Amino acid sequence: MRAFYPTFLLSLALAGPAAAQANHPLNDTIDVDKTHYTLFNPTPRKYMRPMVPDRPGITESPYSVDAGHFQYETDVLRLLTRREGPQHGHDWYVNHFLAKIGLTDRTDFQVALDTYTYSHNFNDAEAGPSPFDQNQLNRGVGDLTLRLKHTLVGDDDSRGALGLVGYVQLPTGGRVGDGGYEPGLTLTGIFQCTKTWSVGGQVANNYFFDPEAGQHFYQLTPTLTTDYQFTKLVQGFVELVGYWDTRQSAWHSSVNLGPQVDISSNVQLDFGAHLPLTHSVDREYFLGLSFRR
Template sequence: MPNPYAWWSCALLLCMALPLTGQQLPVEAAPSQLDSPAYSLFRPVPKMRLRPMSTDRPDVTESAYSLDAGHLQVETDVVRFGTRRFGVNTSQEELALNHANVKLGLTSRLDVQLVVESYTRQTERPTNRAEPSTYRAGFGDLTLRLKRNLWGNDGGRSALAVMPFIKLPTGRSCGNRAWEGGVVVPFALQLPRDWSLGSQLQTTLIRDEDSGYNCVELAPTVTVGHDLYKTLGGFVELAGSWDTREQGRSLTVNGGPIWRVSDNLQLDLGINYPLTADTETTYFLGVSFRR
């Protein structure tokens, strides 16, 4: 059973941190952005009129802002390594390479996204070294997402979006070979003195591999943000999930630095640290770019 003091410690840490969430709020719309509804996939927004780049990574909390019409953005885990222990008998390691989110702006408020799990290697190691380890590796699942910004794309103190998604069971070795889907509702709020707040609720219909039945998973997150320097910042986030299974609960505190190399290029690295048992510890390095 998780230590209740860990929950309060994380809440206090979130309030004291000075992170950069990667979800910059355009408080006032520039005049050049006011006619953005005229742009589309086939009439791209000119580069000088682009909104500040907003990414769905590196935190779990998705951005409440959609991509500018007619532009492409790629956000990828260059490398991600995770490890966790199941009880006292087995541990699992997972290495992911180039798990990418490819985004295409369709209109001033709508973009389409394809999440590609390019390569995953999973290793299960028994505690008893006399028993052999098992390996699975290969191409993973594809996830198709459609983000619709409801308000705040071009200005205002808050922003809200809705993003339905569906997972295609293209992975054979590393996937659960099941169709899954759900919806994400991300929210962003500009606080006084250049602080910002981000949160979301994700609801997913998932398949339990052991029983073969579907169950509902709820995954809320919260993150607070503030620039440390003009191009350098960091993020701190609290992310949880639970479902209708008895053991389907997890809580992590996530964080790491972000470097905005240019208006269209961002680098990040970080850790997802577990606060509950049987939850994965994850280290990652990522890059995002827009064109």
């Protein structure tokens, strides 16, 4: 796995020049200069690029929202289950959303909020006079995250694109939040192999806060994803995710997969699963929705 990620990054770097040689754009149907459109001078709807949400996988889209337009992406419902020795638990997420507004043709501003989290943890190793002594239940509104995305190269007129996402998570969630400021920076890319098949991936650099240790730690999260458009209505994706952090010198991995349903050019429904390939990775099942105006 370690030798794979440098090769993948090199492929992304080569995607830009290859995309510039493409004669027919695959991500848009209209070749027009949109650089003069802004938040206060929105891109006309007939010139908008196809909607490419950051969900349902972990890999971010390198494409920003068109200037002056709004996009909303949400985990309508997500279930996480976990087990590590005698400790186990589950979380329910309701409407963990990401709202975006296009500032320019290549940059958008985003706000993410964990609207409601129900977290229940158990420790079978703890003994007490009552079963409730072994349980920990937290619920409420989670953390707020501010994000900025910029498309570096590519976009409407090319087969490939690279994007950069910077963000900071604010500790607003109390007992259901992470408990500290968490900054991060992600480099993401995609290459459209054909009109129906694309490959992409990213390298995410995060500083997570560990409330038990009371300190931050660095985590590297590379991904590789591919999706295929089976019909105008249905597409599917498979995503490989790796995790490494400074708390332990070992790689962990998981796989995401599921279908996406294009209800219209502005509405997308998705559902699927996030399955662990190694230990210390949560198992997840999700139902999501994305739309724009």
